[in-house]
Amino acid sequence: MSAQIEIRQYRGGGRHAHDFVQILFPMRGAMRIDIEGERNVVSNHRLAVIPEGHEHDFVPSHDCRLMVLDVDRSEIAGDLPASIVTQVDPFLWRLFNLIGDEIAADQHRAADAARLALTGLQLVKPVPTAAPRVDERILAALARSDESVAGLARRTGLGQSQFHALFRATTGQSPKQFRLRRLLDRAVDRLTGTPDPISEIAYDLGYQNVSSFNRLFKQRFGVTPSEFRAAGRRNG
Template identity: 55%
Template structure:
């Protein structure tokens, strides 16, 4: 096995490690991933990398389905590996919508038996060459550095407060935020909000309505709709899946 591609459905996890790197592309549902203390929620429009020899565990949603590539170092035979695989640390990277549609189509063809797994693996790796790593390819301006610093501060406050802290008008702040992060401030805040929600659902017995109120929602129904839009399942379904246990 230098490259092995497979579409897998998950019901539960167990802590383990591999002597190869693993690439996860979610086709349906979501997965709460723990790679040696690095916690993330793997969901639509992103790719997760688990480097070789990294112990990991996961909690999938009930309908979780992943396009998985198991990749040995020898797979590239002197060719350049995708930038995402050159770092020895686990990562979770957003994928451009047009490229994500390609991965979804590839997964659908594998599931339908319309594409050989070996051919699909090479196509997937070619697509991963187009995924930009998180690091910016040029030095940051001072304003961009201030903006990027605020993205690392979970207590940075509202968008207006972040703009004031950065010493920028809101329109300029929004523009620089997109340049430095590839997303809007609102998208970043929602991502953090729902990652926190997923963690509370998986690790506490708090009612869904109470979690919604704690995160600033005036009613649980709005929270439920947005949570399902992001993860593909309701908060209650996510909680049930995270506690279902069993082998993966």
């Protein structure tokens, strides 16, 4: 196998690994994915990259429909995207959707579509060549990410501006961005693992109103909390 591409619908996971790179382009719905313990949600405008040999599992929504590219690492020019889930520029996303439509209409065009998808993949932001700067004080602060930024800065013995700079150098995100990602990951856990009302989840996570929670959730995952939960229930 050098490169194979097709449209797939998954009903469940089961932890496993491949000897090739797998790239998931969600055409519809959403999928919660766990790759080597790193969890995220792949949805509209977000592709997932599963490197060869990496154990992974997933939970798809009922309506999840993906374009899946299985490819030997030697066929990919340059570096893979930096994260297991990577935001894709709207122009590129339209290209990937057109490729998916072509395959759905005529599977015989899959070989040409795979080459075009590989070309588009080269335009996705690559892995940074330099390793991130790691500061042990920041790593220790990550375990207390619910604490205020001012409190974390004091705990590490740093001024707030210095703490912000070191935090971003270590994690690639500001403290606010990191906290938001953590909160939304916890929201996904609650939405998929409990029957708790969405309003209760929002208030428990510290949001003052449900509308702001819904807006931030959709900005990250491409679907609202209620849409994500409803899709998961249909799948169950």
